[in-house]
Amino acid sequence: MPSPILDAIQQRRSIREYTDEEVRPDELREIIRAGIWAPSGLNNQPWRFVIIRDAAVRRRLAEQTHYGHIVLAAPALIAVYLDPAAMYNEVKDHQAAGACIQNMLLATEALGLGAVWLGQILQNAAAVTAILELPEALELMAVLAVGHPQHRRQTSQRKNLAEFVLKEL
């Protein structure tokens, strides 16, 4: 049966090249809204977000990752954090953050935008948190670079499903 959700899951690609067109604040809020509708253990909703459109802040963040060129190219960034005050289980809260971020990526697609999950920047998480003037206790999960895709020619591969299924009992 055709399903727009299954199509979006499979057709979503990491988008790293953007046009100069701005991403509107309401679009960024829509992306975050999708994130907060992710499941979380005990429904504790431990995620927190920073919306970054300011060019000077983006320039400073770009210095914190090997993927600075993507940070500079993207008209908007969303930093995703976990708030330890809301957390209850290390593993489950991190899993919830992953679900949240994937929802955000899919929402980006649905809005006709493109995004990439930037994880390498976590190696400078403390510096990112300082640049964003946030409490040190917050735990950076990812920065999403968001923009209007310059093109949709991205391809990606997955191994065969059979390689991942350990057993079928």
Ligand SMILES: Cc1cc2nc3c(=O)[nH]c(=O)nc-3n(C[C@H](O)[C@H](O)[C@H](O)COP(=O)(O)O)c2cc1C
């Ligand atoms: C935890 C995580 C960290 C990632 N970090 C980066 C990153 O720092 N820079 C980048 O360009 N892509 C990053 N990616 C995107 C992956 O490279 C990408 O998802 C993968 O190559 C598959 O491509 P696709 O998203 O188009 O299917 C990250 C993805 C995940 C899930």
